[in-house]
Amino acid sequence: MAIDAVLGPADATSSRTARDDRTHRHMLLPALRAAQQRVGWVSEGALGYASRRLRVPPADAYGVATFYALLSLEERPADVTHVCTDLSCALKGATVGPGEHASPCLGLCERAPAKYRTIAGPEPHEEQIPAESPPLHQREGLRLLKRIGAGVDPESLDAYVAAGGFASLARARELGAEAVLQQIVESRLLGRGGAAFPTGVKWEAVARQPAQPHYLVCNADESEPGTFKDRVLMEQDPFALVESMTIAALATGSTQGYIYVRAEYPLAHKRLQNAIDRTTELRDGFEIELRIGAGAYVCGEETALFQSIEGFRGEPRNKPPFPVEVGLFGKPTAVNNVETLFNVLDVVAEGGEEFASVGTEASTGTRLFCVSGCVERPGLYELPFGATLRSLLELAGSAAPKAVLLGGAAGAFVGPELLDLPLTYEDTRAAGVTLGSGVVIVYDEQSDLVAALLRIAEFFRDESCGQCVPCRVGTVRQEEALHRLAAGRPHPDELATLAEVAQVMRDASICGLGQTAANAVASAITNLGVFAA
């Protein structure tokens, strides 16, 4: 049975103790996913079997299974196609055919419109459509992307080593944990997942925690609409992620690592697993486990990600306590985005100070930008911090845009007057916008911005975990108000009410999802004058 293949054979003697209850619940999502991959849905029998094997109360297991959009508790055909109807794909005319499922952003924005197909069976098959990754349009000035498209086979350890791979890990071992931490602090590297937290501060905090063990988690649940950078890194340069995680583990004193990747990235799963399998000796005792999501944007929130790995619903925890103290399985945990970890290789190789010489004083290094929408050359671009939005759009071939969405659905719209905005943390913050996860979606004169706002509102309504009131109900009220505004039949105080809902979602929601769910909509109203009377 598919679940046994994941959990190992049922063993009556070992699964009877309370201790086992606590140690096995974390296998719940892998077990449910295995059942779904085998027969196309999670049957009552499969759910019951997983509950019994893992000693998870059946009501709890049901609660977990119904949390994830990609798990079906109703019988359905083995062959399912998910059609992205999100921002970038909508601009390229995505349509959902009969029998197909509409999907939030699939992270294939540079080849929009995109689909993701799963075929259940004894040998389950998953594919991204279109399957071909377009080549990078940029060859100059690449640091993070230097091996990509440069003829380095992403499935070959030898090729990676020949291209200079594992030199940074060797250097890190020479330096030792303390010196590596020192270099990361000196690099002033800020997290690239969206929150821009100083990586050195995070790592030091974890390294200093007396509680053991420490965990290292790579957040690869990239699901912010318009974001695809981490997918490209994982698909095209997976050994680099393994190497950088091993360095991070050394610095933070972690013995166990997890990579949590969204389900919709099958090629990344395959190549990462290959990279993990081939580097056991090089990692010298540091274990890495690949964990795969099941369709939940909120699981990219770090504490929701822990809940998901632990076998609970992906409901974010209240902070504090922060993950550096109480993280995965209640232990000190460093969570880093894929792109952040890639930067670590250069920091260690060339030293923190040298790394910080690129970019600006407050935003060091280079940044990946995911450009999509109305441009001639959509794709991934790498620029030193400080380059302007205009220069980025010129690289990608954009005629005068009407608006640009920076940072994704949780980001903000800017108008053409901000084209000379330097793309740095400090300049975007001063302008009241965000770089977020590096999303740049371009809208031209013909684009329908109101449709984009409705899609964003729908996205947050769908992806809210439902735990806290401001987000659970606020995202619904936001969407309803936008529909009335779009239809030209708003309530008398509609915009004022919408602004209050926005403020309360920002102020009173538990996590970043609710806190940012009104940002893009509010920015379109204030920056672009959408719905202005």
Added chain:
Amino acid sequence: MTISIAAPKKMIELSVDGQPVRVFEGSTILDACRMLGVETPTLCYGDTLTPVNVCRVCVVEVEGARTLVPSCSREAEEGMVVHTDSERVRLSRRLVLELLGSSVDLSTAPEALAYIEEYGANPSRFGPEAARVEHEIKIDNDLYVRDYNKCILCYKCVSACGEDHQNTFAIAVAGRGFDSHISTELDVELPESACVYCGNCIAVCPTGALMSKAEYDKRVAGTWDPENENVVTTVCPYCGVGCNLELHVQDNEIVNVTSPHDHDVTEGNLCIKGRFGYEFVQNRPKH
């Protein structure tokens, strides 16, 4: 009385609405507010439950914090400066109540209704077409009724059924977002589920979404009369544990049984016998 053998706790000082207050380390902001007599609304907070901080009606402003913080779960810290009555706090509390009132039937939720009054909340501002939580009323057993149209998803029943008290785990939150709801496994009826009918979920439900069948029937019949209810305290006659009972009596008939939250033995919990096994008291032989 439980005797603690832990090391004595440190006292910390913070300020709430300009008043200094000293609390034991590990206390929450809500504890500090209550010590000062600062009224703070709560819906998902339960005095016998682990805080889940999901309703967000207890939020307060802490100087230096980017967002508002839930007072029910946030630990007080030395030197913290807390405001509970700022414009920002009042807006969040009012709007949270409006969001709840516009999506859920609060007609049997006295605390929520009182807060709506107090904060001047207007749940109808989102219009008559605002989406509401819609479920069939579940009457599938003789002891209690589940009307999830009244559920604000405070998680109290889940905590009481699960690890906070009963350890039965018959119910959990299922679904996601606005479709989230309390459910048994595969949404089966209560008699098919792991439920043991302790009724501890009813005891903590703040909205009447969970209600004894006796109360539900009387409400439907129009004979529910809380104004003329007497509460009689006694000890459960079934076993030797010694659970205190509060018999809620209307018109000389027991309509509900609860236990005091500050009772060492029960912390407000009972078993099926204590909670529902009272019929013999009023089953008088007819001559």
